[in-house]
Amino acid sequence: DVVLTQSPLSLPVTLGQPASISCRSSQSLVYSDGNNYLNWFHQRPGQSPRRLLYKVSDRASGVPDRFSGSGSGTDFTLKISRVEAEDVGVYYCMQGTHWPYTFGQGTKLEIK
Amino acid sequence: QVQLQESGPGLVKPSETLSLTCTVSGDSVTNTCWSWVRQPPGKGLEWVGYICYSGTTNYSPSLKSRLTMSVDTSKNQFSLKLSSVTDADTAVYYCGRDNMGSIDCWGQGTPVTVSS
Numbered sequence: 001d002v003v004l005t006q007s008p009l010s011l012p013v014t015l016g017q018p019a020s021i022s023c024r025s026s027q028s029l030v031y032s033d034g035n036n037y038l039n040w041f042h043q044r045p046g047q048s049p050r051r052l053l054y055k056v057s058d059r060a061s062g063v064p065d066r067f068s069g070s071g072s073g074t075d076f077t078l079k080i081s082r083v084e085a086e087d088v089g090v091y092y093c094m095q096g097t098h099w100p101y102t103f104g105q106g107t108k109l110e111i112k
Numbered sequence: 113q114v115q116l117q118e119s120g121p122g123l124v125k126p127s128e129t130l131s132l133t134c135t136v137s138g139d140s141v142t143n144t145c146w147s148w149v150r151q152p153p154g155k156g157l158e159w160v161g162y163i164c165y166s167g168t169t170n171y172s173p174s175l176k177s178r179l180t181m182s183v184d185t186s187k188n189q190f191s192l193k194l195s196s197v198t199d200a201d202t203a204v205y206y207c208g209r210d211n212m213g214s215i216d217c218w219g220q221g222t223p224v225t226v227s228s
Contacts, residue, residue, distance in 0.1 A: 031213075037212065037213030048218040048219065054211075054216070055214075092156065092157055094157070094214075095213075096213020100170065100172045103159065104156075106156045
């Protein structure tokens with residue numbers, strides 16, 4: 001199985017400041033069609049996950065443009081340009097290139 | 113607007129079979145593939161498997177021997193059956209719509225506890 005390793009696992013951030021989460025894959029996530037099927041999800045406490053980004057950098061419907069994604073192959077990054085209070089929770093990367101799909105361990109973002 | 117709703121018993125005895133159903137509204141189960149993801153208490157997300165209307169399935173290798181998924185087009189639902197459950201299967205189970213290697217819509221989740 002593909003192992004996704006996120007860092008950091010805990011991310012204290014001051015409101016209005018940027019934040020960045022890394023997701024590294026044990027195998028290349030480039031599919032035969034040239035796409036990297038790397039997704040980012042956000043889960044608030046007591047809620048189901050919500051998709052933020054797919055195919056590395058495409059924002060899901062309704063996702064603010066302060067969220068952006070980059071990377072290819074085995075190294076990927078989620079960036080939040082200015083953290084807001086509603087951004088607290090756990091962020092997961094997930095790959096859909098190889099079977100079975102796999103998730104990273106999660107990164108918990110909290111406000112300092 | 114697509115909505116998914118999980119249903120099923122919240123308590124299952126060890127060694128018995130866990131059965132869950134996801135009811136889809138705002139889309140047809142014949143249009144795409146559908147996933148299950150679970151989350152043990154206090155832990156991260158684990159992809160369980162997916163099923164397409166065509167009959168194609170993909171199951172997590174760690175669960176494959178105990179897992180069966182099906183689609184009921186008459187009710188616009190899809191289902192999961194996990195046999196011989198143990199404490200390790202205690203989790204919140206989410207259903208979701210699969211979309212090109214992603215899950216673009218999630219149910220609210222249903223907690224399942226395995227206990228005698």
